[in-house]
Amino acid sequence: MLEIAGLGHRYDDGHQAVAGVELHVARGELVSIVGPSGCGKSTLLRCVAGLQRPSEGRIAVGGRPVDGVPDDLAVVFQDYTRSLFPWLTVRDNVALPLRRRGLARAQRREQALAALAQVGLDGVAGKYPWQLSGGMQQRVAIARALAYRPALLLMDEPFGSVDAQTREDLEDLLLSVRGGADRGGGSEDRGGMTILLVTHDIDESVYVGDRVVVLTGAPGRVHSELRVELPAPRDQIVTRGLPEFVKLRAEVGRAVRRP
């Protein structure tokens, strides 16, 4: 689904954000990316999203080289308050990207409402984003990405600024939607959603991931990869109490702290 080979990026001011990143992500996989701050996680995502042309290396999504924003790709930005459009209602925020899908107005609204219901926001479709709490705004941003039904979903520290309870809810939401069961009846089957989740939270990376990729700092490169083989369904209390979970998070933690 996603192939990254020899990716490096140096900004105009000379700052080398990432160097020699190799990463392969299979269709339907959820890969967590962790690393110390300033390890180029966000640069990596921007390059995959086609928002930033890397200075070296190749990226291919679905077998096609990335040149501009790939189709069937959605992003949940870290800065949700600014990525939502304050002049549109919650429903219209979610429905706007669906214009691209060539759907009629009524269908767009219906799909938007369905996605909002999926994230538990049925009641606020007519409100404006700024009337909602931070956690709810972030759920709107997630609903927008889900309604778009992307093949590849990129999330840049999506739960960074919400409270602990909301954070756990959103993690579970992510696990439930990627299962595919909730994805509604799309006319064509694109298979499960592939998700790349950038986070600075080690527990989170293990809890939601199929695989954890650890980046080292400045310039960012892949330090190690760990496969997460925790039983499904995952549960905030049970899973986090498993000896394997504790062992994995210790391993990831060591990798992050000692490059």
Added chain:
Amino acid sequence: MKRAERAERAGKMKHVALALLGRSWLLVLLVAAWELAARRAGDLYFPPPTRIVSAMRELWWSGPASRLWLSDRAVDDFVPSLSHLLLGWALAGIVGIAVGVVIGLSRIAYLVLDPVLQFGRAVPPPTLIPFFMVAFGLGTSMQLAAIVFGVVWPVLLNTADGVRAVEPVQLDSARVFGLGGFARLRYVVLPAAAPRIFAGLRVALGFALILMVIAELMGSGDGIGSRLNAAEREFRPDQLWAGIVLLGALGCVLNGLFLLVERKALAWHRGARRMST
């Protein structure tokens, strides 16, 4: 529920009435004082407000009730003035927004055009009226040209600023979700820049009134400004004052109407700002 709503509305109306009272008492007091002082002084150049109002009535409000009491002269004076004002303002708005968007979006257009724009903005608009009189003759084209040239700048520069200041994350979102050039402009760039565009349009509306009057005073056959010229020739201070009061009131009404539209269109902006503080 219904009752609560009605109570709330009644409360709101009471609030509005009190606010109006609170804001107008000083005006009433000043006008009364003016009336007394002017009567006592008996100066021809400073007629009391009642004389001014009666001059206004004589000039413009002596017509039939079916036409809202507007006299023929009122129609002759108001229609050209208002149509020039509004048409010129609208044209300047369209041109200003269009050029402002281009300059705001394109760094090259900005670099190339900025010196020209800075110069154009710096030229005091009334200085161009004699030129427009030579170029277009007296009449509608000259007046429109004067208004458009004078008021396009605040719209243009505000639009360019607003477009340049759109949140990069919002633009990234639009790109990621596949909004192409036109959709991005229509659904993201213009709404995001709308608060500044409206600010520019409001300044422009005030300028438009000024330029309308100047153009009419400097010579043209019709409009409120030419009525002022006539009153000067006939030595009628009361009519001159009538024109002054009328133009002041017109400015207030135009600004008030514009604010109503702006409040409605930018309700999201006020709400979002209130929330973020």
